[in-house]
Amino acid sequence: MTVQGKPLTDEDRAIYEWQLDVPGFGEEGQERLKGASVLISRVGGLGSVVAYELAAAGIGRLVLVHAGNIKPSDLNRQLAMTHDALGTPRVVSAKRRLNELNPRMSIDAISENITDDNAERLVGEVDLVVDCAPLFEERFAMNREAVRQGKPLVECAMYELEAHITTIIPGQTPCLACLHPEEPPAWRRRFPVFGAVSGTVGCMGAMEAIKVLGGLGAPLAGRMVTMDLRDMTFRTMKLTRNPNCPICSHLNKRC
């Protein structure tokens, strides 16, 4: 993908010198990150960590989307939330915490969730989307817009001590609807999980975003990494597009 980079300052070079030495990245990759914008749908257990790692890496602009106020049950995993902010909007806490780490970045904190009504506008504002949302209706809305607008979409998910991640490149890889054609009937909003599980896959989601935006490595395009942290089993599964997918089958490249 093409991201219009922004020139680095001496302060940038001082802050990012450890990652500027990464082969295949360098100053050109850092400039791309500085010029890039990322939408993170929900800054909960997954999204908090994705946002924190992207802030640390020097992404230029984050759009954080998450409705509601901080509840006690958020605090086992939502690392952008703080105890003293209980009862206040999640995105306000997240923005404050991220700006403590990186005051140079721009953050749009939007206290709403992705819907069919706002997905076009919100996806249209960024270069890449990271899906950390719990509800399939939100995820499907994001997927539809990401495919329609040709924006990469990093998909992160978790349950108990398990998680998986894949990166959707519209027209090249399966989209979310190829993997799950319909809303799963037995899916429940609340599920068991540790913060260390969401943190693990959240870091991987941030790394995928950095790779796609910074132009290094091999993103999980058409592949899904699954992990079970109960026994530390990691597998990579090859994914295939659904030739009858109502969302992406009109795009003709095959992975």
Added chain:
Amino acid sequence: MNITVEYTAQLKARTGCSDETFEVDSSCDLPALFSAIAGRHGDPVREIVLDAQDTPVQVLCFVNDKQVDWGAPPQLAEGAKITIMSPISGG
């Protein structure tokens, strides 16, 4: 023939195991295997793998690590390994 079935997430919790073996007829196809899985474990598993018409819900499924195309489910063979990935999300 013997088929190994692996489960993830909710399915692992509801079956109480990460994998198990099914002894099935050589004519058994994937929809029939899903019915056998639901039959062994009852409604908590049935509601994930079968719809109201007892046809397979199109969960993410792999046969020998190759993703199943539900438009043309593959034939099963002795020793096949089926991985059924229960849908999961963020949060």
